[in-house]
Amino acid sequence: MTKIVTLPGDGIGPEICAPAVELLEHFVPGVEVEEHVFGGASIDAHGTALTDEVLAAAKTADAVLLAAVGGPKWDTTDPSAPRPEQGLLGIRKALGLYANLRPVRPLPALYDSSALKREILDGTDMLVVRELTGGIYFGEKTRTETDASDLCHYTVEEVDRIARVAFEAARGRRNLVHSVDKANVMETSRQWRQVVHEVHGADFADVQLEDQLVDSCAMQLIANPTQFDVIVTENLFGDILSDAAAMLSGSLGMLPSASLGNPDGPGLFEPVHGSAPDIAGQGVANPLAMFLSTAMLLRHGLAMETEAAALESAVDQALDAGLRTRDLGGTAGTDEAYAAVRKYL
Ligand SMILES: NC(=O)c1ccc[n+]([C@@H]2O[C@H](COP(=O)([O-])OP(=O)(O)OC[C@H]3O[C@@H](n4cnc5c(N)ncnc54)[C@H](O)[C@@H]3O)[C@@H](O)[C@H]2O)c1
Numbered sequence: 001m002t003k004i005v006t007l008p009g010d011g012i013g014p015e016i017c018a019p020a021v022e023l024l025e026h027f028v029p030g031v032e033v034e035e036h037v038f039g040g041a042s043i044d045a046h047g048t049a050l051t052d053e054v055l056a057a058a059k060t061a062d063a064v065l066l067a068a069v070g071g072p073k074w075d076t077t078d079p080s081a082p083r084p085e086q087g088l089l090g091i092r093k094a095l096g097l098y099a100n101l102r103p104v105r106p107l108p109a110l111y112d113s114s115a116l117k118r119e120i121l122d123g124t125d126m127l128v129v130r131e132l133t134g135g136i137y138f139g140e141k142t143r144t145e146t147d148a149s150d151l152c153h154y155t156v157e158e159v160d161r162i163a164r165v166a167f168e169a170a171r172g173r174r175n176l177v178h179s180v181d182k183a184n185v186m187e188t189s190r191q192w193r194q195v196v197h198e199v200h201g202a203d204f205a206d207v208q209l210e211d212q213l214v215d216s217c218a219m220q221l222i223a224n225p226t227q228f229d230v231i232v233t234e235n236l237f238g239d240i241l242s243d244a245a246a247m248l249s250g251s252l253g254m255l256p257s258a259s260l261g262n263p264d265g266p267g268l269f270e271p272v273h274g275s276a277p278d279i280a281g282q283g284v285a286n287p288l289a290m291f292l293s294t295a296m297l298l299r300h301g302l303a304m305e306t307e308a309a310a311l312e313s314a315v316d317q318a319l320d321a322g323l324r325t326r327d328l329g330g331t332a333g334t335d336e337a338y339a340a341v342r343k344y345l
Pocket residue numbers: 012067068069070071072085088252253254270271272273274275276277278279284285286287289327
């Protein structure tokens with residue numbers, strides 16, 4: 001039997017997770033869905049954002065569906081206090097999920113919801129491949145009364161394996177990879193660039209490779225997004241660039257993600273956005289990034305390509321038919337969005 005562990009988390013997390021579970025039950029008859037507390041909710045219940053029990057449950061699942069964590073209640077500058085985000089980083093690392101795929105494909109129906117002009121958006125279709133278990137997120141952290149430090153560290157192996165994910169992905173797309181770094185300043189970036197070129201020369205010479213500095217990439221994402229096919233970049237740059245790229249789709253509430261990398265364990269599927277504390281509890285959150293993450297779970301986690309495409313198509317059709325949540329300039333609530341998508345299944 002297929003087992004999915006769900007981690008609704010905090011803020012709008014539970015509101016967008018509930019309808020996603022209904023979609024899972026629709027597409028995977030008899031699916032066993034096991035829900036666990038996670039993030040801030042887990043800090044409140046157990047004093048830690050990710051308990052050993054939840055991690056053990058996740059390891060036995062076919063896939064993990066996560067909504068969002070965090071919120072002002074747990075925001076603190078005290079280094080000894082537990083943080084919801086530690087649960088997120090902890091589960092990514094513990095499951096060995098180094099490859100985070102964030103596809104950005106603005107729909108013509110939503111061009112008017114974006115801050116960018118239609119003619120700039122038209123034809124945009126990119127995949128951000130974000131390294132997820134290394135870099136400054138996981139390097140040594142220190143803090144004293146007078147200073148603090150975060151170490152950015154990458155091994156050659158970590159860069160090599162994420163480069164391969166990006167090149168492989170490009171082969172199934174437009175065959176172009178932009179490797180984004182800060183090689184004019186950072187030593188980790190200079191080695192990143194060298195390793196990416198070595199992997200390219202050895203095994204992927206058929207794929208076009210471009211280097212781009214991260215500051216320039218941020219500008220190019222807004223100025224000329226259609227030039228990109230696959231962007232591969234380190235953890236922190238990928239975090240920032242993918243939120244910027246989300247706005248090409250009209251809203252952060254539209255961008256899904258899949259975290260993969262361990263062939264023997266489950267993948268983790270979650271929207272790119274956070275727990276949106278400013279709108280939590282109002283029933284107005286856009287659940288579409290969560291639904292599209294569920295589609296990625298069907299595709300990458302359960303090898304159910306037909307079902308994944310059907311769900312993506314239902315989202316497209318609902319938007320074509322006029323579905324607009326508040327973040328997209330409309331008035332539809334979370335339940336209405338779910339009903340609008342359900343109509344096309
Ligand atoms: N994967 C995750 O769990 C994740 C990701 C990012 C941020 N966070 C956490 O979320 C908390 C809030 O962070 P933030 O406010 O910087 O980012 P956020 O992504 O939660 O929200 C940014 C803005 O986008 C809006 N927004 C986001 N998702 C939306 C949706 N589905 N529908 C409608 N509007 C949406 C919010 O209302 C807010 O105005 C922080 O604690 C942060 O650490 C968690």
